[in-house]
Amino acid sequence: MTTAVFPGSFDPFTIGHRYIVERAAARFDQLVVTVVVNPNKHGLLGVDERIALIREDCADLPNVRVDRWTGLLVDYLTNEGIDTIVKGLRSGVDFDYEVPMAQMNRELADVETMFLLTDPKYAHVSSSLVKEVAKLGGDVKPFLAPHIYQRVTAILAGERQV
Template structure:
């Protein structure tokens, strides 16, 4: 059985993230979407809120679960018996950032990283940009799932 982890902060999850989740779920028998906790950062959404929002959007995907983790991602991948870490790439800047980490992760544990190129419709979308546009009153409904848009609007109200 093939297992992969798909890590990120997902604060909030975007349609670009959802596209990567759906595509990765077709490639692996089991996909664990991992909300990585950074104790040095305060997100807009609590970890439990992020997990619930993601779970609602991937409930139809067999073999997909959502968990959180604090610490080195490769330790988590090893504990979960993952053969791969899935990362979405929007552009060459993402690749330049992710490639050294992928090499280090492989060096430390032998876990490979699978890069999936984003759907061009979402190449400019990031969680931070979505939050910024929403805070300024812009329309973000075409960038994030409906439940995430409602939760984000509630946070900003």
């Protein structure tokens, strides 16, 4: 059985992430969307909430599961017996950022990275930009699944009231 990991912070999980999940899930027997936890960062959404929202968003994809990991990603892959990472690329900037990590992962644990290009209509969508626009009151509904949009806007509405 072929398995790959699609890692990220997914804070929040966007339509661009979903696009890459669909493409990768069609190419592997199992895809593990792995929320990589950085204990030094406090996200908009808690890790457990991100996992629950991603599970709900990907419930129609039977070969996709969601997990979490704190630490070096290659250690997760080694522990799980997985040798492929999937990364989505929006532009050459992403490629320039991701290639050194892919090379390091190969050197550390003989892990390969498969790059999938996003649909050009999602090339401008990133979690960071979605959060920034939402925090400033902009409409991010087109970039998130409805249940994720509702949660993000509810959190930000609470923050604005403080």
